[in-house]
Amino acid sequence: MNFVQPIRDPNMVKDIANYLRNRSERNYIMFLMGIYTGLRISDILQRRILDVKDKKNIIIREQKTQKRREIEINPLLKKELSNYCKDKDP
Numbered sequence: 001m002n003f004v005q006p007i008r009d010p011n012m013v014k015d016i017a018n019y020l021r022n023r024s025e026r027n028y029i030m031f032l033m034g035i036y037t038g039l040r041i042s043d044i045l046q047r048r049i050l051d052v053k054d055k056k057n058i059i060i061r062e063q064k065t066q067k068r069r070e071i072e073i074n075p076l077l078k079k080e081l082s083n084y085c086k087d088k089d090p
Contacts, residue, residue: 029084036074040064050090052081 007013013035020028033044042063052058056078058071073081 025084029080032077032080036077037071039071048090049085049088053085053088053090054082 007016017028017031017035020031030041030044033039033047034041037044037058039058039060040063043060046060046063047058052073056073058073060069060071061067062069
């Protein structure tokens with residue numbers, strides 16, 4: 001089985017975020033959600049605007065374990081989500 005190692009270098013995380021910010025707003029938001037919540041990509045992809053717009057927490061049922069989990073939204077992520085969601089209908 002192959003394993004994916006986490007990105008441990010903070011500068012590399014910043015570089016990836018900057019690259020995505022300029023290329024794809026959607027992918028930038030998904031990257032930030034992964035970094036700030038620790039969610040798996042399968043759980044991030046299930047999120048809808050309604051799940052995150054004007055919310056303090058994200059409530060999920062984890063894909064792999066089926067456990068209910070409530071995650072507080074980091075202030076930086078909250079700001080970016082607000083900007084991303086402002087012109088989108090839930």
